Amino acid sequence: MSNLNQNHCVHHNKELTYFCESCEEPICKLCTTLGPHNYTLHRINSLQEAFKMRVEHIKQEILHNILPKRDEIFAQINRIEYRIQEIKYVKNIIERDCRAEMNGIEDRLNQAESMKQTILQHQISVIQQDLDEMNDLAIQFFNLTKKNDYLEFLFDSQSLLDRIEFLIAKPYNKGLDEIPDDLPRELTDLRLLLGKMEGQQQLLEILNEIIWRMINERKHEEELSQQILKRHSENEIKEWQKLVEFFTEQLKESEMICYFCNEPLDIKTINKTCKKNKDDIPDNCKKNYWIYN
Structure with a gap:
């Protein structure tokens, strides 16, 4: 009954034959x-x-989107497994290096301990001989x-005294x-060394910070010095420009010109006859003479 209802329209109770897109x-x-x-x-x-x-449509989505993404995920899984x-x-x-290093540390410790044991055992053997002699x-x-054998005791007493004196005098x-x-404490030494290295690293960081600040301060000072030098140079150039202008004006004021024609005079024309000086005066007085401008 449910399948029949699914295959028929809910509005008209007719068979479903079309699809509304x-x-x-x-x-x-x-x-x-x-x-x-x-x-x-x-x-x-x-x-x-x-x-x-x-x-x-679903086929194309699977071919162009799902399968490539599936391959990417599979490749990522392979990369993760390879990284593991x-x-x-x-x-x-x-771990192998640690074991080798630990074995080396233990071997060196055993060697140091064995050397000490050998030396001490030798000392024991030496003084044990003295103890056995005593x-x-x-x-x-x-x-x-x-034995209460007086003669034997008297014969051996001197050797006993000699041995006693020898044992007493023997150092x-x-x-x-x-x-x-x-004994070598390599792990402790390594820890101390690491602690010193950390302290030195912190000191280096502090030194780097100080150097960086000094460089920046010096750079700032150099920039200020350059600005001051540039400002002084500009002021100096302006002063020189003023002097040049002043002396140029002075030279213009002292320039020689003809009194009659206002023509500039130089060393060649200063005593020549002026063309505009036509007054009835003797020729020797018709020379142009100069005045300051």
Whole structure:
């Protein structure tokens, strides 16, 4: 019953044979004529055409969008998995180096400890010989006194005294030169070195900051000096321009010109006859004479 209702129009109870592209729903034939879906207002297609169009559209979306994106995601997964392997590989290398370094530290520590043990054992063996000698001396003395053999004791007493004097005079090392505190503490030294390096790094950063500020301050001072020098230079040039203008005016004022014709005079024309001086005066008085402008 439900399948029958799905295949029939809800408005006219007719079989669904068309598809309204405008409303995106299947319709019957009466819907195209009586409404609510008609050809004048809605785009109508057959079910087969609507099916073909959507199949082709979805197919193109899958081919051109879904599959390429799927390949990208697959490639990204491969890159992530490869990066995981890289991290594991590098971690194993670091772990191997750490083990090798730790083994080296342990070997060097064992060597230092073995050397100290050897030296101390040698010291024990040396003083143990003296101790054994003293024990033998005491045993020999008590054995001789137990026998109550006066002659044997008197014969051996001098050798006993010599041995006693030798043992008393023989020096032995009373100190302990080997101490545990000088065993190699490479990890502690590395931590201290790292701490010093961090402190030096901070100091370098402070020095860099100071140098950067000094460079900026010097640059600012140089810019100020250049501005001051430029301003002084401009003022100096202006002063020289004023002097040039002043002396130019002075030269113009002292320029020689003819009194009669106002022509400029030079060394060649200063004592020549003036053409405009036509007065009835003797020729020797018709010379042009100069005045300052």
